[in-house]
Amino acid sequence: MDYRLKCQNTEVPIQCNVEKSHQFSAALENKTLYISAERISPYELFLTIDGRHYNVFIHGNEQEKDIQINGREYHIEDMDLLEQQSAGASEIETAPSDVIPPMPSIVTRILVQVGDHVEKAQSLIIVSAMKMETTLSAPYNGVVTKIHVAEGDKVAAKQVLMDIDED
Amino acid sequence: MFQKILIANRGEIAVRIMKTCREMQIPTVAVYSDVDAAALHVMNADAAVHLGSAEPSESYLNINRIIAAAKQTGATAIHPGYGFLAENAQFAQACHDNDITFIGPSAEVIKKLGDKIIARNIMAKSGVPVTPGTTINSNNPDEWAQAAETIGYPILIKAASGGGGKGMRVVHSPENLEESCETAASEARTAFGDSTIYMEKYLDKSRHVEIQILCDSHGNAIHLLERECSIQRRHQKIIEETPSTALTDALRKKMGQAAITAAQASGYVNAGTVEFLLDDTGKFYFLEVNTRLQVEHPITEMVTNIDLVRHQIEIAAGHPLLLSQNDIVGRGHAIECRIYAEDPENNFFPSPGKIQFLKEPTGPGIRNDCGVYTNFDVPVEYDPILSKLIVFAETRNLAIQRMIHALQRYAVIGPKTAIGFMLDVLSSKPFQRGETHTDFIDVHFKNWKPNLSEKQIACAAFLADNLLAEKKDNTRNETPSERISVWKQLGNFRL
Numbered sequence: 001m002d003y004r005l006k007c008q009n010t011e012v013p014i015q016c017n018v019e020k021s022h023q024f025s026a027a028l029e030n031k032t033l034y035i036s037a038e039r040i041s042p043y044e045l046f047l048t049i050d051g052r053h054y055n056v057f058i059h060g061n062e063q064e065k066d067i068q069i070n071g072r073e074y075h076i077e078d079m080d081l082l083e084q085q086s087a088g089a090s091e092i093e094t095a096p097s098d099v100i101p102p103m104p105s106i107v108t109r110i111l112v113q114v115g116d117h118v119e120k121a122q123s124l125i126i127v128s129a130m131k132m133e134t135t136l137s138a139p140y141n142g143v144v145t146k147i148h149v150a151e152g153d154k155v156a157a158k159q160v161l162m163d164i165d166e167d
Numbered sequence: 168m169f170q171k172i173l174i175a176n177r178g179e180i181a182v183r184i185m186k187t188c189r190e191m192q193i194p195t196v197a198v199y200s201d202v203d204a205a206a207l208h209v210m211n212a213d214a215a216v217h218l219g220s221a222e223p224s225e226s227y228l229n230i231n232r233i234i235a236a237a238k239q240t241g242a243t244a245i246h247p248g249y250g251f252l253a254e255n256a257q258f259a260q261a262c263h264d265n266d267i268t269f270i271g272p273s274a275e276v277i278k279k280l281g282d283k284i285i286a287r288n289i290m291a292k293s294g295v296p297v298t299p300g301t302t303i304n305s306n307n308p309d310e311w312a313q314a315a316e317t318i319g320y321p322i323l324i325k326a327a328s329g330g331g332g333k334g335m336r337v338v339h340s341p342e343n344l345e346e347s348c349e350t351a352a353s354e355a356r357t358a359f360g361d362s363t364i365y366m367e368k369y370l371d372k373s374r375h376v377e378i379q380i381l382c383d384s385h386g387n388a389i390h391l392l393e394r395e396c397s398i399q400r401r402h403q404k405i406i407e408e409t410p411s412t413a414l415t416d417a418l419r420k421k422m423g424q425a426a427i428t429a430a431q432a433s434g435y436v437n438a439g440t441v442e443f444l445l446d447d448t449g450k451f452y453f454l455e456v457n458t459r460l461q462v463e464h465p466i467t468e469m470v471t472n473i474d475l476v477r478h479q480i481e482i483a484a485g486h487p488l489l490l491s492q493n494d495i496v497g498r499g500h501a502i503e504c505r506i507y508a509e510d511p512e513n514n515f516f517p518s519p520g521k522i523q524f525l526k527e528p529t530g531p532g533i534r535n536d537c538g539v540y541t542n543f544d545v546p547v548e549y550d551p552i553l554s555k556l557i558v559f560a561e562t563r564n565l566a567i568q569r570m571i572h573a574l575q576r577y578a579v580i581g582p583k584t585a586i587g588f589m590l591d592v593l594s595s596k597p598f599q600r601g602e603t604h605t606d607f608i609d610v611h612f613k614n615w616k617p618n619l620s621e622k623q624i625a626c627a628a629f630l631a632d633n634l635l636a637e638k639k640d641n642t643r644n645e646t647p648s649e650r651i652s653v654w655k656q657l658g659n660f661r662l
Binding site for chain 2: 003005007008010012014016018022024026028029031033035037038039041042043044045047049054056057058059060062065066067068069070071072073074076078102103104105106108109126128129130132133134135154
């Protein structure tokens, strides 16, 4: 089976051959690894790769996984599956220019009102998470058309908090 | 001794305090908010009282409810931990007024030392050196600008009732002053209920060295050596160690004496910490007194072999200190790494959320003071500390090796942590040479990216996880309570 994985912005093509139910080989980067794997729990794998032991912690789905090895975290994506998926759903993607908090947080202060004209980089909303405050600012010049939250609201990461009509 | 102790805190520190209480055979009472009903500190206590909703003001900062919880459960003493009400004079006073012993210094001492401005004045009068600069106590932007000019940039804005880096900002030039002051004041109001801020000269080549003190109510005061806490991000410590590589025996003695002078000048009773900035010429300046148990207290416990929480409880019960200064001898070297739910690739922003999986390291000389468990949802409302990983070894080099090993064996899946980042710090030459200054992370690890040398292994793990997918627990999408329910796993049965 062929895979195209992505790790830290590098594409890694892999040819994978399953030999027994727990054993497979993986040809990648001019090298072939012989791997035997045991699942310890949903999040733990015990791997023997070319005779060397690795305790690996893993979380994710078929498309992407976070993998911890010796205290380091690797985010790995299956490019084939992700491309299939995004071909169907590319329009729903949030524009990076929205007013969105970087993490789950609580709205502490709203500094503008509907109808206000705001300038790029002007402070709009202050959110706090775990006692740390972050100011979200305007991505472009425009008029505030709608504010979706009130002070004190809990908001999710990447939730759009405010609509701005660009000039 | 106390009949029962209520711990007015949450997370790892509440759990740690309960451990000593158990050893002393003192029953414990936990308090908790809506989001903490299944928190580890609740399960580790003998009993627990629900305080209210998640907002700190409705729960862990709510003095009336905590006092009521103590009365309701018959707790005769309250341990405040660190943060929340630990340095709140009104809370200490409320305990006193209700015949509950507050395990910490008196309300009067907390008030004096908690106001960083008054504290500086007390120290200056007693001959303890203070940081260069002017203090102001105002909410007026014009006065801020004037004070900053007098001190000279760069300046450091701090919260008068602050601690833990909350409400702290470095300002390098006048144009950022007003906004920084306002954000600092706002953060201070949220975290401490007091928006008063003040300014100091910002020293950039300095170390943060603090002295642990123990003072009883009979006039005995000793110090328990130093902790160096220079490795900080967002003005909050992340790696601490003892002993400090910068202290000679003579300097250690001098700083220890200054700390005892500081404690006695303020009438201090119980455990406390006197923080100093130490410059490269061996000059040190008083920063503040933390009138509580410090986050990093375990490293002192490791090298002195003294349980600080036990001493806090005994001192609060009126027992005299049986230790003298000569009994305090440091052995070996201890390092602590704070494991926060935070993203080191994104300016250490908090990364709350559910812990999918947690595996704590164990082994010789490894201690992990942990407040969470697999399936616990780390709330967004509180400080994101998950645990503190502490190692102890014969020498500094061996302690570094031991910490690297322990971090490599620590798995946290769900929230991001700085484990990989701290591995790189501990492995770096400047850290190993002991060149630890408060600007360490900015100088050496400014735009840190993880060092991912086992990419091929990770790719192999990805494939193995897919290959063994059918063996995975297929209850992943259920809520934790559904997953851990024994009844679901038993199937149908009749009685």
